[in-house]
Amino acid sequence: MSAADTVSLTTMVVLIMLTLAMLIAVIRVVIGPTLADRVLALDLLTVLAMGFVGAIAIRTGLTLYLDIAISLALLGFLATVAFARYMLSRLRDEESLP
Template identity: 55%
Template sequence: MSFLEFSDSVLDWSLSIALAMLGVAFVLTITRIYKGPTLPDRVLGLDLLTASSIGFIAIIGIDTGFTLYVDVAIALGLVGFLATVSFARFIMVRGDTERSPVQETQETEQRHIRKPIGNHEVLR
């Protein structure tokens, strides 16, 4: 086995391992976006999703040898940055970042449950 064949096999294994690790990061990021619990957590998850997508594009670009993927990754990075800035501005204008939208719906549902008080039912 020559050095060129050895380096080629190491590159293939490295790319496969990197794709697997990015796939795990992608799945964990999607679960963080789904679970929340707050809006800033979801925005950070979307930012990390953009970063891992850039990693996928870079690895595919290295594997195929096309330099066009670098331009696509740069464009995605710029769009992801602008999206993060706009989400941050939205959060600052909105103000309330500690409550989750899912938690708000559960609280409103619990407020309208009839609970008996003595012999009478009262709508809370």
């Protein structure tokens, strides 16, 4: 077995595992009992998508995919901050109600 075959097999296994993890995270987004659970699951989906793009970058040898992963990381960070601010404002509104 050559090195290229080993990399191909390994990346295929990684892509399958990441796909299963994404499916489980989507289930958590759908049935999450609280908003915090859903936000955390969406953040997990972002991290898993970055891993997926990274595995594809290794599999194809194109470094362009790494730029996509970096921009996805920035987008995920900004989305998490926005959700946190929304939850904080919602908490403040609930505290001000009589």
